[in-house]
Amino acid sequence: MRRFFSRLLLATALLLALTAIVLAWLLNSPIPLREATLELEIEQGSSMRQVARQVQAAGIDVNPLLFELLARGSGQAQKVKAGSYEVSAGETPLTLLRKLVRGDSTQGEFVVVDGWTFRRLREELAKLPGLRITSAGLSDAELLARLGVQQSNGEGLFLPDTYFYAKGGTDLQLLARAQRAMTRHLERAWSARAPGLPLNSPQEALIMASLIEKETGLAADRPTIGSVFYNRLRIDMPLQTDPTVIYGLGPGFDGNLRKIDLQTDTPYNTYTRRGLPPTPIAMPGKxxxxAALHPPATPYFYFVARGDGSSEFSRTLDQHNRAVARYQKRKGNNR
Structure with missing residues (x-):
């Protein structure tokens, strides 16, 4: 019996030694990469399990469970820092973990501003230091196709937020992250929407949100502006919102909206056409x-800018006309 236990202890020791050797070899072996250099984005607030999954999703072929156990076993799981990291050939699980713990990222910062158009987003993207611009010669439709989007209009596809990027990364990588962020956020928001909205899809919610974004001068007015648009939709009243007309005029718009512009029919002219325009007209923020998915119940059908960023809301056309005379008659900014 004593000999049996001796052999069992020896076998166990050999097994543990072999396991340690295999683990050491795995942790110190170069990680297979999908490309020679990859950009890894660790999102703010991620748990270690989420970090391990983000590593694998970036094209870094390390077992998520092994990477998580490495971090937890070494006491580093709570020390990983969010940010953008450049991962190159030769990186091992150990060196990658050390990089994430040190926050060893060479990164820039890109802020997508609420209300930007896709054209403005592309212009600002091209100015970023250290970012490789690979889409300069592409049309909007060609760029979107590279991202897997089969449409020519990029409005509303990218979530306004702050994005960190690794120096040497590409504009398409950064845009893909902003697109995924919008997809995730919109899915969550749509699933929690208020009941009874006259919307048929998340895309229509995005269109409505873009109208609210462009019409809002004061943040507190967003929900009420949304309620005005919904009240109009429910009675088949034209939305009559100037930003859609301006968007339909294209980049040639000179900043002066004329009466003839309001009367000239385009797919985006909400004076000549009822219902929502065909696409968003800007990048709406959260x-x-x-506001688009949780509007308050109000009796308002009209609003006009007061000139200080806020809006005056009215129930009837007569009330609205008086408000226009009070605030906007000289500017000719009647809705």
């Missing part, structure tokens, strides 16, 4: 999306 607050505008929330």
């Amino acid at each position: 607050a505008a999306i929330a």
Whole structure:
């Protein structure tokens, strides 16, 4: 019996030694990469399990469970820092973990501003230091196709937020992250929407949010502006919102909206056409999306800018006309 236990202990020791050797070899072996250099984005607030999954999703072929156990076993799981990291050939699980713990990222910062158009987003993207611009010669439709989007209009596809990027990364990588962020956020917001909205899809919610975004001068007015648009939709009243007309005029718009512009029919002219325009007209932020999906019940059908960023809301056309005379008659900014 004593000999049996001796052999069992020896076998166990050999097994543990072999396991340690295999683990050491795995942790110190170069990680297979999908490309020679990859950009890894660790999102703010991620758990270690989520970090391990983000590593694998970036094209870094390390077992998520092994990477998580490495971090937890070494006491580093709570020390990983969010940010963008450049991962090159030769990186091992150990060196990658050390890089994430040190926050060893060479990164820039890109802020997508609420209300930007896709044209403005591309212009600002091209100015970023250290970012490789690979889409300069592409049309909007060609760029979107590279991202897997089969449409020519990029409005509303990218979530306004702050994005960190690794120096040497590409504009398409950064845009893909902003697109995924919008997809995730819109899916969550749509699933939690208020009941009874006259919307048929998340895309229509995005269109409504973009109208609210472009019409809002004061953040507190967003929900009420949304309620005005919904009240109009429910009675088949034209939305009559100037930003859609301006968007339909294209980049040639000179900043002066004329009466003839309001009367010239385009797919985006909400004076000549009822219902929502065919696409979003800008990048709506999270607050505008929330306003579009959780509007308050109000009796208002009209609003006009007061000139200080806020809006005056009215129930009837007569009340609205008086408000226009009070605030906007000289500017000719009647809705």
